[in-house]
Amino acid sequence: MRPDRLKLGGSARGLRTALVLGALAALVVLPEVLSNFQLYVATRVLIFGLFATGYNLVFGYGGMHSLGHAAFFGLGAYVLGLGVANYDLPATPLLVAATVAGAAMGVVWGLLCVRIRGIYLLLLTLGLGQLLWALASQLVSLTGGDNGVANISRAGLPTGSVGFYWLCAMVTVVTLVLLHAFQRSPVGMSIAAMRESALRTAASGYNVRGIGATAFAVSGAVCALAGALNTSFTAAVSPDSLHWLTSATVMVYAIVGGAGFFFGPFLGAGILIVLEVIISAKWSQWTSVLGIIYIVTALSLKEGILGKAAAVIARGTPRSGGTAAAAVDPAQVNSSDKHEPIVARGITS
Amino acid sequence: MTDDVVALEAHEVTRRFGEFVANQSVNLSVRMGERRALIGPNGAGKTTLFNMLAGQLPPSSGRITLFGQDVTHVRPERRARLGLARTFQLNVLFDGLTTLENLEITLAAGDASRFVFYRKLGAVASIRRRGMEILKKWGLESVADKRVGSLSYGRQRQLEIILALCRQPRVLLLDEPTAGLAAADAAELVQVIASLPRDVTVVMIEHDIDVAFSIADKVTVLYDGSVLCEGTPGEIAADERVTTAYLGGLANAPD
Numbered sequence: 236m237r238p239d240r241l242k243l244g245g246s247a248r249g250l251r252t253a254l255v256l257g258a259l260a261a262l263v264v265l266p267e268v269l270s271n272f273q274l275y276v277a278t279r280v281l282i283f284g285l286f287a288t289g290y291n292l293v294f295g296y297g298g299m300h301s302l303g304h305a306a307f308f309g310l311g312a313y314v315l316g317l318g319v320a321n322y323d324l325p326a327t328p329l330l331v332a333a334t335v336a337g338a339a340m341g342v343v344w345g346l347l348c349v350r351i352r353g354i355y356l357l358l359l360t361l362g363l364g365q366l367l368w369a370l371a372s373q374l375v376s377l378t379g380g381d382n383g384v385a386n387i388s389r390a391g392l393p394t395g396s397v398g399f400y401w402l403c404a405m406v407t408v409v410t411l412v413l414l415h416a417f418q419r420s421p422v423g424m425s426i427a428a429m430r431e432s433a434l435r436t437a438a439s440g441y442n443v444r445g446i447g448a449t450a451f452a453v454s455g456a457v458c459a460l461a462g463a464l465n466t467s468f469t470a471a472v473s474p475d476s477l478h479w480l481t482s483a484t485v486m487v488y489a490i491v492g493g494a495g496f497f498f499g500p501f502l503g504a505g506i507l508i509v510l511e512v513i514i515s516a517k518w519s520q521w522t523s524v525l526g527i528i529y530i531v532t533a534l535s536l537k538e539g540i541l542g543k544a545a546a547v548i549a550r551g552t553p554r555s556g557g558t559a560a561a562a563v564d565p566a567q568v569n570s571s572d573k574h575e576p577i578v579a580r581g582i583t584s
Numbered sequence: 585m586t587d588d589v590v591a592l593e594a595h596e597v598t599r600r601f602g603e604f605v606a607n608q609s610v611n612l613s614v615r616m617g618e619r620r621a622l623i624g625p626n627g628a629g630k631t632t633l634f635n636m637l638a639g640q641l642p643p644s645s646g647r648i649t650l651f652g653q654d655v656t657h658v659r660p661e662r663r664a665r666l667g668l669a670r671t672f673q674l675n676v677l678f679d680g681l682t683t684l685e686n687l688e689i690t691l692a693a694g695d696a697s698r699f700v701f702y703r704k705l706g707a708v709a710s711i712r713r714r715g716m717e718i719l720k721k722w723g724l725e726s727v728a729d730k731r732v733g734s735l736s737y738g739r740q741r742q743l744e745i746i747l748a749l750c751r752q753p754r755v756l757l758l759d760e761p762t763a764g765l766a767a768a769d770a771a772e773l774v775q776v777i778a779s780l781p782r783d784v785t786v787v788m789i790e791h792d793i794d795v796a797f798s799i800a801d802k803v804t805v806l807y808d809g810s811v812l813c814e815g816t817p818g819e820i821a822a823d824e825r826v827t828t829a830y831l832g833g834l835a836n837a838p839d
Contacts, residue, residue: 419705420702420705421692424688427681430680434676437640438676439664439690440693443661
């Protein structure tokens with residue numbers, strides 16, 4: 236059973252509002268109740284949640300399966316890291332510069348990736364990402380090579396752990412609000428339209444090349460911003476931030492949480508990061524647990540945790556129009572010109 | 585019919601796929617306001633010609649003009665904004681989005697609304713109101729919030745036509761609009777097409793000869809990638825070459 240859409244009845248919409256308000260309240264309360272280490276984990280969740288949400292504009296919302304988004308995260312990370320370490324620039328304008336750099340690289344990627352889909356897009360983005368990773372490893376005099384750069388100061392940004400948490404919380408909330416509004420705008424909806432059918436999108440009068448470039452640019456900007464924050468957060472930058480494993484990690488966050496939902500990737504990042512911290516402290520087999528999570532997700536959570544939740548809610552609350560959430564015949568859904576079941580419904584509600 | 589203005593013209597248009605020649609030196613001239621039917625047996629190259637007229641496929645050689653402007657190398661989105669709209673032989677819709685969203689996205693593409701990135705789609709340029717009006721006119725209000733992929737085939741077919749019509753196109757290309765529709769729905773659709781304002785130019789691929797002849801001012805018969813003949817429905821009905829082509833074509837057809 237698939238949920239028809241996440242355009243649920245009034246009570247479910249109320250539930251969603253309540254959840255968002257609850258999350259905001261939790262953000263405010265967390266610094267008061269968490270230990271220093273726990274707040275460190277919360278900050279990491281904010282940064283990677285921001286990264287995953289930005290990534291998902293291209294992945295789940297745009298239906299373009301990138302395995303190279305570490306390039307944007309790493310680009311932002313290096314812009315801030317090298318700007319501070321090599322050129323002694325203040326961090327705040329570097330956050331802006333990292334965002335702009337991410338957008339600019341996104342335009343280039345978007346134009347390169349136009350009309351390429353599925354496994355070939357995966358390969359192309361993987362290649363582009365690894366190219367940057369190799370560059371960062373080899374330009375030793377600029378980047379410090381494989382060791383990267385350490386002891387990067389937070390000059391200009393809050394230096395304490397609580398202050399830095401607040402910075403990340405504010406940046407994340409503001410970016411998510413803007414991104415959510417963007418996705419519902421005509422430009423954002425044209426990205427969803429292209430996911431559904433590039434053929435019809437063009438025939439309707441949209442420049443699909445421009446849409447692809449826009450999606451990658453906005454996504455790249457958000458991911459680069461997250462990367463730059465991460466450099467300040469960890470006081471270090473290394474080629475790991477550009478490595479394809481980082482791209483795979485963020486893809487998994489999106490899938491586990493629910494790539495068809497705006498908050499899915501953020502939720503996925505939160506759950507997996509927190510689980511990793513808890514489990515790896517007690518048991519050395521975190522990777523095995525992660526493997527089991529992947530298998531469970533693939534077998535029984537095809538639209539991620541939020542997809543499952545939406546299906547459960549939809550079963551419980553008939554829609555206001557009187558039509559109970561209609562089960563969509565999967566054969567019908569998959570019969571047209573699109574390819575991926577990961578691209579789930581309900582994202583635009 | 586405005587006699588002097590040519591709305592859509594194909595000039596010596598050829599399309600090859602490797603060795604295979606799908607269209608060979610096709611000439612087609614459709615006057616503004618005309619209703620033109622394209623008929624021909626399976627594999628005659630009708631849809632390939634459509635894809636070249638609408639811009640989905642570039643011709644291997646030849647020229648295509650829209651209101652006198654050479655659009656041979658103009659991309660489909662530009663042709664759409666020049667007033668050309670098309671439907672697809674098999675439904676091509678935004679299946680994962682709702683009926684209303686399908687309509688709103690199509691409406692927004694018609695003007696500068698499509699560049700707005702900070703306001704909700706429905707809130708821009710009264711798109712929500714226009715969208716709901718159109719759905720009401722076609723009796724689709726009840727499925728406004730339904731995912732299009734979950735609608736019946738007939739509804740989807742209807743939506744193909746609505747999306748093509750909703751921005752008042754100057755040239756309308758219909759690829760087998762009645763295919764797969766129940767007789768009553770098909771008749772209703774024919775009525776809609778027949779009652780379109782006379783400044784709209786319509787080119788229609790149609791397998792149902794009765795439908796084609798009832799709507800068309802002129803009929804073009806394609807056979808084996810080329811134009812076999814062209815004339816009024818009466819002339820075409822009397823043309824022996826057409827009967828032969830159809831019988832031959834049918835004899836060769838796989839089903």
